[in-house]
Amino acid sequence: MEQFHNIGLIGRLGSPQVIDTVRRLSRYLQQQGLNPILEESIASVMPGHNQQVAALKAMGEVADLAVVIGGDGSLLGAARAIARHGVPVVGVNRGRLGFLTDISPDDIEDKIADVLAGHYTSESRFLLGAQVHRKGEVVGEGVGLNDVILHPGKSTRMIALDLYIDGQFVYHQRSDGLIISTPTGSTAYALSGGGPIMHPKLDALVIVPMFPHTLSSRPIVVDGNSELKIVISEQNPTYPHISCDGQTHIHCAPGDAITIRKRPHKLRLIHPLSYNFYDTCRTKLGWATGQGG
Incomplete structure (x- = not known):
């Protein structure tokens, strides 16, 4: 003990x-x-x-x-x-x-x-790391236990983006942004965006589009070890933000690439x-x- x-x-x-x-x-x-x-x-x-x-x-x-x-x-x-x-x-x-x-x-x-x-009972909860790359240089990074969110900031205009999972192109999308959530975060902001509830023991991520321009854009659940890359369109007229757990904020620019992957260290959470x-x-x-x- x-x-x-x-x-x-x-x-x-x-x-x-x-x-x-x-x-x-x-x-x-x-x-x-x-x-x-x-x-x-x-x-x-x-x-x-x-x-x-x-x-x-x-x-x-x-x-x-x-x-x-x-x-x-x-x-x-x-x-x-x-x-x-x-x-x-x-x-x-x-x-x-x-x-x-x-x-x-x-x-x-x-x-x-x-x-x-x-x-007591003890659980392991993994965290996500996000890095913002601009012209090959890392210009910002953050960590989230709940989620990493690309959002418009103070702008009300949609974000044009490309999503890649493990190097494979998934889609081009115009939306208010994306929520990348851990199972821990699936009952937080991702839930209000229409994402599924994931049991905390799952080793998975959910990608939830925020008010996508096409109704066929739905949440996607992927393996927890996946590497996600979001590329903001060079033609995007606004400068969106990345937020980690709604507490860490990074300013992005058109053409930036955001990589999101699991962090090596897990949170040990104790419950009665x-x-x-x-x-x-x-x-x-x-x-x-x-x-x-």
Whole structure:
């Protein structure tokens, strides 16, 4: 069984409830003889805490376990910083129920105690890397746990693009852009674009066109190890953007090529033993709860 001693606490700023939960969890961990480590931005709004502090990008080097208090967006940011270190991450929800942050703050001590005792399930979630190439040079790159999205930015005009999968031409398209989503992201923005829900254990990507000019353009599910390339038309009149998890933004230009592929390091996501993906879907997406009869 893994021994967790140095516990990183990462919280979403701007929420008194998050601060309260961080304080409560920090006290509990100290009572258990463990070492809470506060992420520096949350530590800055907790005067007099007397705890070890670490920058988010360094948290994976000093923590054995990271606890993210906030919503799924908070966990996405932490995941991109921590995944390469192999440190497991557990999410405590302080907003609406999350697909990633699934521990309720009301029973945080009991659930964290279970995790510390080795009573949990662990999943691997892969991330995507995106690189923007201009005239053979890399001019921008980003990482996403949910998705990589090509979108118009502030423009309202369609984007003309070519899509290649593993070097094979797929189509020329005029649309508002493309969503390239992991299974983790399939219940996020890709879902609102008409994409399918993919179980988190799948090794696959889904490509979802955003308001395509032709109704025959449909989501495509491909192998998770595929290399995707999107080429923006030289004649495209606007300068679209690439967004990773809606948090990292890269400006593109006509003629740019964007390559998207799986990153080598995966996020280790921990859930309580009571976690059930379909139960979360029922709650989050409002599915019927009756069992027939």
